[in-house]
Amino acid sequence: MTTALIVDDEAPMRDQLRARLAEVWPELQVVDEAANGIEAITLAHEHKPDIIFLDIRMPGLNGIECARQLYNQAHIVFVTAYDQYAIDAFEQGAMDYLLKPVTAERLRMTRERLQQRLQSAPSDIGVQLGELTNLLRDGGAAQPKRAYLKWIQAQVGNSLRMISTREILFFQADEKYTCVQTATAQLLIRKTLKELSDELDPDEFWRIHRSTLVRVDAIAEVTRDSRGRQMLSLRGYPQTLEVSRGHSHLFQQM
Template sequence: MSQPAATAIIADDEEPMRDMLRKRLSEVWPELTIVAEAANGIEAIALAGKHQPDIVFLDIRMPGLSGIEAARMLFNRCHIVFITAYDQYAIEAFEQGALDYLLKPVNADRLKLACGRLQTRLGKQPNNIEKQLSQLIRQTTGKPDREYLHWVQAQVGNSLRMISTREILFFRADEKYTRVQTLQGEVLIRKTLKELAEELDPNEFWRIHRSTLVRVDAIAEVTRDLRGRQMVRVRNFPEELEVSRGNTHLFQQM
């Protein structure tokens, strides 16, 4: 029985670059199916959640959320290939083999080599590249990679529940408490939204409203209602979340 065709997403804020990469991929790896294209990191994360691709080709410099920041949310879900016009971006980190990179303009021979590497990894768990991504963030931003909150403690009845931040869809302020929404349901914690905003990774959670923090890779889409307000729809959750006027820059392409 033949294996199903590999799937991929291309994320680049320049449409001609997406077109060129799609064309060259069809030449060197015709069996690869491009299931979606994204113009920024936010779209890439949302589309990856929808399509569950084997591979994501990520431009490093994109508006809203960079390719490196997006990769940090995707690395354990698919294989990552960076695309960059800037060879100063810590190329030695890629050479370790946990992930790959392509320099713009993409060379056909180099693309063929990258695709060959990817084909040998298909069906295997993507390598843990957290340390490499941390190194890349330090080198490309000049900022130290600080330790952020990864677990939230919630009192549920007589027991203490530990909730991983990866399970959380969003936080919402509720007077002296904060509501924590996961796929399993909602719990209350005795920590303010202001405290959480300071302790959570700003690349993973965005404050879209003074009363709401949402996990970026839980965002399915952003739309406008009849009053012109931006509204966030979270995956597998029926209620839409309002984006305050002061935070519309987070979704600047809307």
């Protein structure tokens, strides 16, 4: 069984990547998660994973410094918010990368590359790590993070309504449309749930079901019904939403 370690200082990003991996690579076993480089090194020595999904920007020991100590032990995949400036460097060598927020399509490409590379020992990427360090220090670190969708446009009669994502409780797929639910209204838009999932901030919205995206800070509580299913109660909304089995890891303490 192929094993992996996820390293990111932001818990929502770890959750999002874990969910994406469960979707596109269900047989991959995520053995643990680390919130910083020091913890990553300790857990990597303990679990000896085949793959390490490694955030670049972390306090203390950053991802590149961490990779310097681990690249000969596991296949490294950087998970980064840097844009094309830094991505060009990844394209030239043995390392792979995922751009935040991670999409299922891009992760499938990474899975295919890794499945080929897993047949051999991890590549020597020491020189490339040095070049990447210089690149980010000289300019890449100044690159802004990706801009996420902040407004939703919905047609209401003959007018166009602008809805802030802060107003939205959840999105739910509804045949050819997507339902947008706020505390006071329900509207339909033509964007698919997949498009929204790729465009919304993963820190702000979590996918709890293949047909539902929910705003995280709208969640009031998580309970279990008589059938053992996790159910979400939202502030300002009377009905509960079901969390599918594939996304139950988002609420692991339940």
